[in-house]
Amino acid sequence: MSDLDDLFSDSAQERIREAVNQAEVRTSGEIVPYVVGSSDTYAAALWLSALFGAMLAPLLALFAYQRLEIWGLPLAVWMITPVLAGAAVGYLAALTIPGWRRSLIGEATLDRRTQRRAAVAFLEEEVFKTRDRTGVLVFLSLFEHRVVVMADEGIDRAVEAGEWQRIVDHVVAGIREGRPSDALVEAIRECGELLELHKVASQPDDTDELSDELRKHDR
Numbered sequence: 001m002s003d004l005d006d007l008f009s010d011s012a013q014e015r016i017r018e019a020v021n022q023a024e025v026r027t028s029g030e031i032v033p034y035v036v037g038s039s040d041t042y043a044a045a046l047w048l049s050a051l052f053g054a055m056l057a058p059l060l061a062l063f064a065y066q067r068l069e070i071w072g073l074p075l076a077v078w079m080i081t082p083v084l085a086g087a088a089v090g091y092l093a094a095l096t097i098p099g100w101r102r103s104l105i106g107e108a109t110l111d112r113r114t115q116r117r118a119a120v121a122f123l124e125e126e127v128f129k130t131r132d133r134t135g136v137l138v139f140l141s142l143f144e145h146r147v148v149v150m151a152d153e154g155i156d157r158a159v160e161a162g163e164w165q166r167i168v169d170h171v172v173a174g175i176r177e178g179r180p181s182d183a184l185v186e187a188i189r190e191c192g193e194l195l196e197l198h199k200v201a202s203q204p205d206d207t208d209e210l211s212d213e214l215r216k217h218d219r
Contacts, residue, residue: 004037004216007142012181013214019185020212023192027200029155030135030208031191032125033184034215038143039117041219045104046094053090057082098143110144117141118148121215128152130209134200138187140171140180147171149191158198167191184214 008016020031061082094101102110118139122128127135133154140147149164167190174183 004035004142004218008035008181008214008216012185015185016181016188016214017212019188023188023195024202024208024212026192026202027195028132028134028202029191029195029200030127030130030210031188031212032127032135032137032210032215033140033188034118034121034125034137035140035142035180035184035217036117036121037218039141039146039219040113042101042105042113045101046091048104049094049100050087050091053086053088053093054083055086057086057089060086102144110146114139114141114144114146115148117219118150122150125210125215127210130154132203135210136191136195138167138171138184138191140175140184142175142180145172145175147175147187155195155200158200159194163194167194 016033020033023029023031058079094104118137118141121139122137125137127137127150129135130152133152135152136155137148137150139150147168149168151159151164167187170190171180171183171187174180174186177183
């Protein structure tokens with residue numbers, strides 16, 4: 001989890017916790033910030049990249065064999081070694097170059113896996129388990145550059161799903177700019193303002209039903 005620890009330092013986590021606390025003072029919403037490094041392993045993309053490498057490398061080897069007059073190795077070596085080397089390079093490229101791996105996965109799959117992981121987080125953290133059903137999950141998936149805001153039915157009655165989009169867009173931009181913690185703090189504040197606007201008001205007997213701490217997971 002070292003990458004997440006670098007992006008969300010102790011001071012950043014304290015700022016997030018304070019932002020949640022301030023938002024919940026003004027409304028009856030219970031905001032749950034949750035971040036994962038990736039919503040899936042996407043193993044198929046790694047092997048697809050390896051396949052591309054295994055197919056491309058022999059073509060390059062054939063060019064070298066025919067045009068550069070490099071001799072001295074048996075033909076079998078020229079046939080087998082490039083396939084293995086190309087597959088290894090392709091696999092490592094997908095493993096170490098996130099943009100390349102995302103391009104192999106496809107936008108629809110990235111959306112689907114992120115939504116599924118957010119739904120799991122909603123259940124894991126029992127965001128549904130508040131007195132007035134006013135839990136809100138703010139879910140960041142860093143590899144996918146995706147953000148999901150998932151509200152329980154007490155919030156859904158007041159705030160339409162489309163109204164969260166501005167908040168989502170801001171956080172996605174922050175992830176792409178390399179400042180996800182700042183973007184999450186801003187998003188939490190905007191969530192509080194949106195709930196205030198729709199009069200999801202704090203009640204005199206409100207209690208802090210869900211922890212204000214950031215939840216962090218590699219997946």
